[in-house]
Amino acid sequence: MILRVMLKNYLNTGLADFNLAFKSFSLWLYLGFFDVKSKYRRSILGPWWLTLSTLTVILMLGFLWSKIFNQPIHEFLPYFGTGYIFWLWMSSQVLEASNGFGSFSNLIRQQKISYFGLILRLTIKNFLILCHNSIIILFLILFLLSYSDVEIIYFKYFLFFIGLGIVQISLFFFCYIVATICTRYADFGQIVGVIVQLVFFFTPIIWQVESIKSSMMIIDLNPIYHLITIIRDPLLGKTPFLNSYYISISMMFIFGFLAMIFSGKYNKRISFWI
């Protein structure tokens, strides 16, 4: 009974902070835009510089690994390229969150601020970078469509946007949790860094699911696999398993719930931690 009242209190406080974040959405949007701009301010190409370097990595490594894995390049390149771009998008959010709220201390120590808003700023920044990179994805899909017999089914592109939404919401809440823990424990960020690196190799981004003949558990138990599948596969003309949707949607709700509890319980203490 006491636990229920406590939970309800935390949830309400968490939701209040969440609402505050979206009430000042234009602030976070501006700051997110600005973060992208300032990162590449001194280069001529601006944010496109990043797109160009991503493209180079994809072309070079795509070529190399298609040889190593003995895969036709017109199949492997779109597979690897799209997966890699989504991975970059997902991992950089988590890695930035692992710096903790300390990097926003000049805002936090000045006035009351929504911590969800700070995460929103980080999310918007990374989403904008993904938007720049989406031009590469567009080319990769056109490449795939012109060299193999994948049919264009509009429903699948619709599925892509649904998947993208689910992943973005899950990551938003996940980043909040990571940022809170990393603010309290300085060395947790390093641990997150190592985990992110490992997950990259454990997730079918370079390699394909079909190449694993036994111990499918490695794949099925990897939550990131399900997240990346529901955005990548529709683009490549495949329909993700319903299972992946179940798992991704459950993750979205679990992270959302946990983030609200975290927010309710720890929000008031963050300014003492930084």
Next chain:
Amino acid sequence: MASIDAKKLSIHIPVFTNHHTSIKKKILRFLGYGVENSGVYTVNALNDFSISLKDGARLGLYGPNGCGKSTLLRALAGVYDPSAGDLFVNGKVASLIDILGGFDHEASGIENIYIKCLLLGLDKSEIDLIKPSIIEFAELGEFINLPIRTYSSGMLMRLGFSIVTAVKADIILMDEWLSVGDEKFIKKAEDRLQKYISQSSIFVIASHNMKLLKSLCTEIYRF
């Protein structure tokens, strides 16, 4: 109607050492290895502070360094949550504790006007409206289009000051009297600040200059 109500307000600030911010050590302790936790040291920055301020209040906080003036201002700004007691603040708060807070050094003066005003709770159209007057008052000339990392500290303060004093607020919190710019600027800044404060309904200033507080405030709280 703005108001501030503090009832037996206390703020305890925990001081973490490396020992406490390590999750590895925490896990080791949990497993029974490693050194015993020495406990987190807390600073009682503010103890049992009570006050009630209504419209028109001009409060001066007087005391030596480290007596809790700034902590109290931060609590009023909503940065620190009460560790004990209650605090109710009604009205739009402008915290002038650090007028450069929120500035981005890679951004131009104009962009920082947007950042700072958005932080102060204005929306885009309102900012467009007051932007020209801010630029005019700051007198930065061509520099307003350059990244603020190229500014001198005096120019930075002038920009921060011009922005903060352009946005109306119900409650103004100030840590020491703001005095910015060169001789010529100080004069007109003084006038602007007086006008800005007179438009607010509650004004709280922390200082250790009794003469200043007496000239500004109707109430003085001694720590």
